[in-house]
Amino acid sequence: xxxxxxxxxxxxxxxxxxxxxxxxxxxxxxxxxxxxxxxxxxxxxxxxxxxxxxxxxxxxxxxxxxxxxxxxxxxxxxxxxxxxxxxxxxxxxxxxxxxxxxxxxxxxxxxxxxxxxxxxxxxxxxxxxxxxxxxxxxxxxxxxxxxxxxxxxxxxxxxxxxxxxxxxxxxxxxxxxxxxxxxxxxxxxxxxxxxxxxxxxxxxxxxxxxxxxxxxxxxxxxxxxxxxxxxxxxxxxxxxxxxxxxxxxxxxxxxxxxxxxxxxxxxxxxxxxxxxxxxxxxxxxxxxxxxxxxxxxxxxxxxxxxxxxxxxxxxxxxxxxxxxxxxxxxxxxxxxxxxxxxxxxxxxxxxxxxxxxxxxx
Numbered sequence: 369x370x371x372x373x374x375x376x377x378x379x380x381x382x383x384x385x386x387x388x389x390x391x392x393x394x395x396x397x398x399x400x401x402x403x404x405x406x407x408x409x410x411x412x413x414x415x416x417x418x419x420x421x422x423x424x425x426x427x428x429x430x431x432x433x434x435x436x437x438x439x440x441x442x443x444x445x446x447x448x449x450x451x452x453x454x455x456x457x458x459x460x461x462x463x464x465x466x467x468x469x470x471x472x473x474x475x476x477x478x479x480x481x482x483x484x485x486x487x488x489x490x491x492x493x494x495x496x497x498x499x500x501x502x503x504x505x506x507x508x509x510x511x512x513x514x515x516x517x518x519x520x521x522x523x524x525x526x527x528x529x530x531x532x533x534x535x536x537x538x539x540x541x542x543x544x545x546x547x548x549x550x551x552x553x554x555x556x557x558x559x560x561x562x563x564x565x566x567x568x569x570x571x572x573x574x575x576x577x578x579x580x581x582x583x584x585x586x587x588x589x590x591x592x593x594x595x596x597x598x599x600x601x602x603x604x605x606x607x608x609x610x611x612x613x614x615x616x617x618x619x620x621x622x623x624x625x626x627x628x629x630x631x632x633x634x635x636x637x638x639x640x641x642x643x644x645x646x647x648x649x650x651x652x653x654x655x656x657x658x659x660x661x662x663x664x665x666x667x668x669x670x671x672x673x674x675x676x677x678x679x680x681x682x683x684x685x686x687x688x689x690x691x692x693x694x695x696x697x698x699x700x701x702x703x704x705x706x707x708x709x710x711x712x713x714x715x716x717x718x719x720x721x722x723x724x725x726x727x728x729x
Contacts, residue, residue: 418469424717425473434483436564436714437470439463442488443495445569450494453544459491460548464555471559484598484684486564486629487552489576493545497538501575504533519582523550549579553587557596564629564684567600570639570651577615588624595682598627603663604636604652612666616673616681626673629684629714630666632659663692668699674710675703686714 425435439462443450450456470485490498505514512518513531522529523546530539556563565580567573580599588594601612612628619626636652643650653659670683685696693713705711 418472421469422473434712435473436484436486437466437473438486439466439488439491441491442566442568443490445495445499445571447495449496453541456492456494456545456548460551463487463491463552467552467556467559467561470561482562483560484562484564485556486566488566488568489549489579490568490572492548492552493579494541495572497534497541497545498572498575500534500538501542501578502572504531505574505578514578516578516581516585519546519579520585522546523582523586546579546582549583550586553583553597557587557592562596562598562627564598564627565600567602567631567633569635569642570605571642577611581615581618584619584624584626585622588619588627590623590625590680595625595627598629598682598684600629600631600686601666602631602633602635603666604633604659606651606653606662608662609665609669613669616669620677620680625680625682626677627682628670629686630663630670631686632663632689660689660691663687663689664695667692667696671696671699671703671705671711675705679710682710684712684714688715 421435421437428435439459441459441462466485466487470483473483501514514533519529521527522543526547528539529543529546531542534542553563563583565576565583568576577599580597583597584595584599587596599615601608603609616626616628633652639652640650653662667685670681673681674683685693687693687696696711696713699705700707700711
């Protein structure tokens with residue numbers, strides 16, 4: 369669970385899966401589990417049962433903080449391909465339960481704001497499909513058969529969608545994936561829970577953004593009271609500011625509400641390895657300072673849009689960086705953006721609690 373659950377702009381502090389494997393070999397499953405619960409797990413996880421989570425939520429609310437739950441499931445690019453739809457359908461069930469849990473958490477009358485949760489597209493659609501879609505839509509002169517509007521129509525109607533760049537099996541999987549995404553979005557909307565969709569790797573992000581745009585066409589219109597579907601923008605990528613500006617303009621032209629979770633990014637090492645192996649340009653910023661400048665520019669752009677478009681533009685400042693948080697709060701005051709308005713902040717539970725607590729005061 370996160371206090372609005374962002375990722376950090378660097379690699380993990382330690383390899384958790386390696387630590388878990390090592391402790392299981394040395395101590396056995398039972399003692400290993402007890403050790404992790406008392407240390408790493410206990411630091412970052414709100415609980416294993418609904419009762420434990422609710423107890424943690426009450427403690428956070430007493431400190432002026434709201435929880436944000438997540439289903440931390442994704443299909444890694446180098447993992448074995450799933451057979452059939454069963455794994456993705458199981459993830460769908462988990463996400464629907466997460467919506468229920470998010471909606472059912474105890475509420476505090478002192479804390480205003482929309483209930484939010486986050487998800488990953490590759491829990492509901494295969495990485496292979498996302499790679500194939502990305503390779504197609506990044507080609508010049510691609511036809512409108514993969515437009516957000518057409519995908520949104522297929523989501524809504526349930527009609528069989530045929531995309532020329534995909535074979536029969538991939539088209540069937542695309543249709544099933546669209547159905548799963550739409551079911552989560554519709555159920556979340558019915559339960560008054562907003563969805564923050566995570567960005568992942570650059571070699572699938574264009575497909576993820578296309579799918580999020582299709583969901584936005586359906587669920588972020590003013591009549592729906594959105595935004596109910598938010599996209600994530602990773603400031604450690606060189607093209608993020610331009611994409612953010614372009615997407616904001618597209619949403620404004622279409623009359624759609626625009627929701628943004630702004631992060632630094634979490635896949636730095638993997639992105640650089642892939643670009644080296646493929647002999648392509650590194651898509652990431654050259655260093656931490658450049659990433660911070662990119663984050664600052666994106667933050668300034670979004671705060672300006674919020675100040676001009678009000679409830680049609682929402683922002684989560686997902687950062688553990690104290691300077692970014694200071695910049696955001698200072699500019700909000702200068703621009704007249706109310707503290708209970710369309711800007712919120714997010715940190716991972718246990719990662720940067722002193723910042724979270726200062727914001728909650």
